Amino acid sequence: MGELNIAFRKRIGFFEHEPITFANLEMVLSRTAQALPFENLSILSGKTKEISEKNLIRKIILHNEGGLCYELNGLLYLFLIENGFKAVLVRGVVYSEPDQDWSRTGQTHAAVLLFHQGEKYLLDTGFGGNLPLVPVPLTGEAVSSPNGTFRIKREKTPYGDYLLEMKIKHKHTYWKKGYTFDSKLEITNVSELNPMQETIVQHPDSAFNKKPLVTRLTEQGNITLTSTSLTEWIDGKENKQKISKETFGQSLKKYFNLEI
Template sequence: MNELNSLFRKRIGISESENITFEILENVLEKTAKNIPFENLCIIEKKTRDITKENLIDKILVRKEGGLCYELNSLFYLFLIENGFKAVLARGIVYNQATQEFPTFGRTHVTIILMPQEEQTYLIDTGFGGNLPLKPVPLSGETVMSPNGEFRIKQVDIPQGNYILEMKLKHKDTDWKIGYAFDSKTTITDVSEFNETQTIIVEHPDSPFNKTPLITRLTNEGNVTLTDTSVTQWINGVVIKEKIDTVKFKELLKHHFEIV
């Protein structure tokens, strides 16, 4: 077993001897969401590196940090390939819920398309913060229910892409809302193409990830989100938010995410 496969299994708590089949992918996705955080700390600290297989392994699996969508989904894509799946990466645009529109600075979301499993194609995402489906979502439109809520794909014809991920998050949404649009026609297999994505995220004035630290992961009870000014926990549908200072931020970073 190669380094990526072995280290990834160790990071999320899966045996090296376990055969990763489509049937157990939801278990793998849930373990990934609970053990590898979505975070932008390297951007805030100006310590970004080129997006390569080797750098992703070092950052997320050796140093046990997290990452943003182009890092987390690139790594999971490589893990899928190592375990015999046929998959590609695709670009997307996350919908801005506050303004009710798509941003205009480019397709900066990265997601995974899992190629036909029993004649079906699926979306997989391990890099969408607290909005993770936790199961493969079929592109044919059926609703998927997971511990994190309900998810479905709608085919569209818009400038942002030819599909939209819609979601109804558990304890949070009563109606369907748009997660992001993505383009399944132009796919990617070389993760280095996301250096361009990283540059936009790091430098663009409208980027949501280059201003303040953000780190979040799913938990058994819901999720926990940490910024430099607050910690927010969803515990079985109840939200608890607390204001914090810099000292507390560092303490909680270690306590909730094991990052020093």
């Protein structure tokens, strides 16, 4: 068993010697979502590193940090490959609900495409609070998890050939667009994610190079920390409190085990 395999299992609290099968991927995804926060702190502190297997392991596993989609899904991809799965990374473009249009940053979302018994499935542990927590088939079939209901439509857009739609539990009553992705543009080396990181760091319309955002799922819902607020969703009920500069660091440590 390789270094990444053992370290990743320990980081998310998964059994060291249990085989990773398609049947228990739901447990892997759930534990990953609760253990690895979606966060942009390294960007704001100017401490981003080149995307590589070594740097992803150092940042997320050894230093107990989180990351953005290309980091979290990049690491998940490497873990799946090490456990014998056939998978690739794909590029996507997130849909902006306020703008009613695709993100101006372009193909800056990374997700995992898994091949199993002749079918394709989307896996994503880097979409903030919108994580499916289960493999989503590219057949159009809707699948559900404690976080909501998800489906993938075959739909041609300017940026891809498939569209992820979602109804997040306690939040959405109708299908919302998540992101479009191109299943044909496969990534097999995490170093190919570096242009994506560069765009997120530098683009004027990037949502992640201005203010801190830290979020992760919990057993009861999710928790999100910004520079001004801490919001907890517990069994569908929202609890929001103001955060100051002084209490930001305390909340970061208490709820995410992260240091400024």
